[in-house]
Amino acid sequence: MLEVTGLRVNYGGIQAVRGITFHxxxxxxxxxxxxxxxxxxxxxRALARQLDAAGGSVRYRGKEISALPPHALVTEGIALVPxxxxxxxxxxxxxxxxxxxxxxxxxxxxxDDIARVYGFFPRLSERAQxxxxxxxGGEQQMLAIGRALMSRPGLLxxxxxxMGLAPIMVQKIFEVIRAVAASGMTILLVEQNARLALATxxxxxxxxxxEITLTGEAAELLANPGVRAAYLGE
Amino acid sequence: xxxxLASLRRDRRAAMIASLVLGVVLAVLPFVVGGALGNSWxxxxxxxxxxxxxxxGLNIVVGFAGLLDLGYIAFxxxxxxxxxxxxxxxxxxxxxxWLIIPAGAVLAGIFGVLLGAxxxxxxxxxxxxxxxxxxxxIRIFLNNLNAPVNITNGPQGISGIDPxxxxxxxxxxxxxxxxxxxxxxxxxxxxxLALALLIVFVSIRLEDSRIGRAWVAIxxxxxxxxxxxxxxxxxxxxxxAMGASFGGVAGGLFxxxxxxxxxxSFSLMESVMVLCMVVLGGMGHIPGVILGGILLTVLPEFFRxxxxxxxxxxxxxxxxxxxxxxxxxxxxxxxxxxxxxxxxLWPSGTRRRELGSDAA
Numbered sequence: 223m224l225e226v227t228g229l230r231v232n233y234g235g236i237q238a239v240r241g242i243t244f245h246x247x248x249x250x251x252x253x254x255x256x257x258x259x260x261x262x263x264x265x266x267r268a269l270a271r272q273l274d275a276a277g278g279s280v281r282y283r284g285k286e287i288s289a290l291p292p293h294a295l296v297t298e299g300i301a302l303v304p305x306x307x308x309x310x311x312x313x314x315x316x317x318x319x320x321x322x323x324x325x326x327x328x329x330x331x332x333x334d335d336i337a338r339v340y341g342f343f344p345r346l347s348e349r350a351q352x353x354x355x356x357x358x359g360g361e362q363q364m365l366a367i368g369r370a371l372m373s374r375p376g377l378l379x380x381x382x383x384x385m386g387l388a389p390i391m392v393q394k395i396f397e398v399i400r401a402v403a404a405s406g407m408t409i410l411l412v413e414q415n416a417r418l419a420l421a422t423x424x425x426x427x428x429x430x431x432x433e434i435t436l437t438g439e440a441a442e443l444l445a446n447p448g449v450r451a452a453y454l455g456e
Numbered sequence: 457x458x459x460x461l462a463s464l465r466r467d468r469r470a471a472m473i474a475s476l477v478l479g480v481v482l483a484v485l486p487f488v489v490g491g492a493l494g495n496s497w498x499x500x501x502x503x504x505x506x507x508x509x510x511x512x513g514l515n516i517v518v519g520f521a522g523l524l525d526l527g528y529i530a531f532x533x534x535x536x537x538x539x540x541x542x543x544x545x546x547x548x549x550x551x552x553x554w555l556i557i558p559a560g561a562v563l564a565g566i567f568g569v570l571l572g573a574x575x576x577x578x579x580x581x582x583x584x585x586x587x588x589x590x591x592x593x594i595r596i597f598l599n600n601l602n603a604p605v606n607i608t609n610g611p612q613g614i615s616g617i618d619p620x621x622x623x624x625x626x627x628x629x630x631x632x633x634x635x636x637x638x639x640x641x642x643x644x645x646x647x648x649l650a651l652a653l654l655i656v657f658v659s660i661r662l663e664d665s666r667i668g669r670a671w672v673a674i675x676x677x678x679x680x681x682x683x684x685x686x687x688x689x690x691x692x693x694x695x696x697a698m699g700a701s702f703g704g705v706a707g708g709l710f711x712x713x714x715x716x717x718x719x720x721s722f723s724l725m726e727s728v729m730v731l732c733m734v735v736l737g738g739m740g741h742i743p744g745v746i747l748g749g750i751l752l753t754v755l756p757e758f759f760r761x762x763x764x765x766x767x768x769x770x771x772x773x774x775x776x777x778x779x780x781x782x783x784x785x786x787x788x789x790x791x792x793x794x795x796x797x798x799x800x801l802w803p804s805g806t807r808r809r810e811l812g813s814d815a816a
Contacts, residue, residue, distance in 0.1 A: 270683065272679060272683075293685045293686055293688065297685060301683070304683055308677050308679055308683070309680065310673055311676060311677075313673075313676065317669075320669075322684055324669070324670065324686055325684070366680075373684070373685060
């Protein structure tokens with residue numbers, strides 16, 4: 223579904239991503255793990271076109287998307303949940319969800335999709351009329367994921383969903399991510415919490431200094447002594 | 457359900473009565489003000505309407521889209537000079553107003569895009585500096601475009617501008633209407649009121665629209681707005697263009713009303729004043745912005761007229777120069793509002809909840 227070939231991203235003079243190649247199949251959940259500064263978020267931002275790639279190709283459903291403007295990706299079917307959540311703080315929860323469906327115009331099915339998001343996150347329906355800025359960090363993360371789902375994406379890009387959240391909230395968020403994946407959504411998960419990311423995904427890629435050093439089934443990676451030593455703290 | 461419908465019907469009737477009362481008040485206001493306070497206050501009223509249009513235009517850029525613009529008065533200048541050049545003895549052109557005012561809106565809109573295009577990546581203070589520079593560039597151009605070819609007549613400005621004429625009737629002279637004599641200042645009042653109402657209507661419709669929601673999304677979080685599929689470049693340019701076009705309309709009316717324009721009327725202080733109206737009234741909240749426009753036009757005039765006489769009655773002589781006192785009081789009032797009502801005098805419900813400046 224998504225094929226990334228030789229992707230490079232530069233920050234000023236520094237090469238943050240040095241020509242990585244990976245792919246995601248339809249319905250699959252893939253984790254991209256690595257230490258701080260390994261280039262995970264740069265990769266995701268380049269995919270979502272929030273950053274210009276320095277080279278390489280990104281094909282989504284066979285179409286080259288590496289030169290499209292960011293807003294056009296949503297119409298193609300790619301939705302990003304930005305790092306640090308990025309909800310609209312002065313809009314209510316419902317208004318945030320409606321913004322997620324912005325590209326769909328006046329689609330009558332939007333109401334059903336809001337109900338579906340509430341199904342995943344009952345907490346959001348309780349807070350429907352509350353300003354997003356007054357939600358807890360975990361609730362904001364739920365809202366950010368819910369909003370991304372509102373565009374009916376084919377591929378969901380999740381950037382560090384566990385960042386800055388209490389462990390119990392992280393568990394909750396990941397339960398929902400699993401539920402979303404189980405509903406058939408294709409997901410690319412970028413996550414520092416490698417254990418959780420691999421436990422949730424089918425496959426994984428390990429990113430080190432801008433290069434992919436290891437790849438395989440999530441279970442294999444979890445069992446790999448190198449991964450265990452470097453990322454699971456064993 | 458039945459109770460809901462009943463309350464809705466009651467509300468609609470209440471709304472109708474309220475708008476009827478407001479309509480009558482607005483219709484007789486110039487006669488009351490002119491009769492009780494004289495023509496100078498009537499002029500203040502006319503200017504208040506022009507400033508409301510400006511404040512609503514700037515509100516689109518600053519209030520809705522969150523783009524801090526310190527050079528907004530440039531668009532007012534563009535509208536005013538377009539009118540002055542196309543309807544005055546300066547070039548010997550006397551084009552009709554129904555052509556010039558829309559042309560002013562369009563030209564100001566184009567200037568809005570010209571300002572917006574190079575500043576798309578800027579926000580906050582950086583954007584403020586560039587827009588401030590833009591406003592000054594326009595003013596300095598107007599000041600210096602009298603050589604080698606005299607276009608703007610430089611610092612002397614353009615005088616003898618045609619008054620606004622509608623259907624062959626000049627608004628500069630009293631008009632007989634159904635046996636009532638409508639003096640010139642009253643006639644301008646009704647024209648400005650009509651256009652101000654039109655701009656209020658357009659603002660309300662924009663706020664409620666898909667575009668309005670996209671503006672707010674950009675103001676709140678630009679990256680998230682892009683991730684929602686909003687073409688942030690076009691939507692930002694549209695904010696600059698729409699806001700500028702309101703300023704262009706107000707500028708054209710100003711030129712026809714004053715019969716004189718010069719670069720002096722479009723100084724940085726004017727931009728700051730309009731921004732104050734927006735911020736003080738309640739950024740992004742249309743009724744608040746209108747209130748800000750009225751207060752900041754009327755209050756300084758009030759101080760100007762009352763500061764001198766009040767000192768004479770209190771102390772027997774004028775101790776402080778009324779002009780200096782006016783700015784002092786004005787500054788104090790601004791500080792007081794920002795301290796005690798940081799969301800503005802009449803903020804929207806959302807802003808009020810967020811900043812907690814009110815127990816609502």
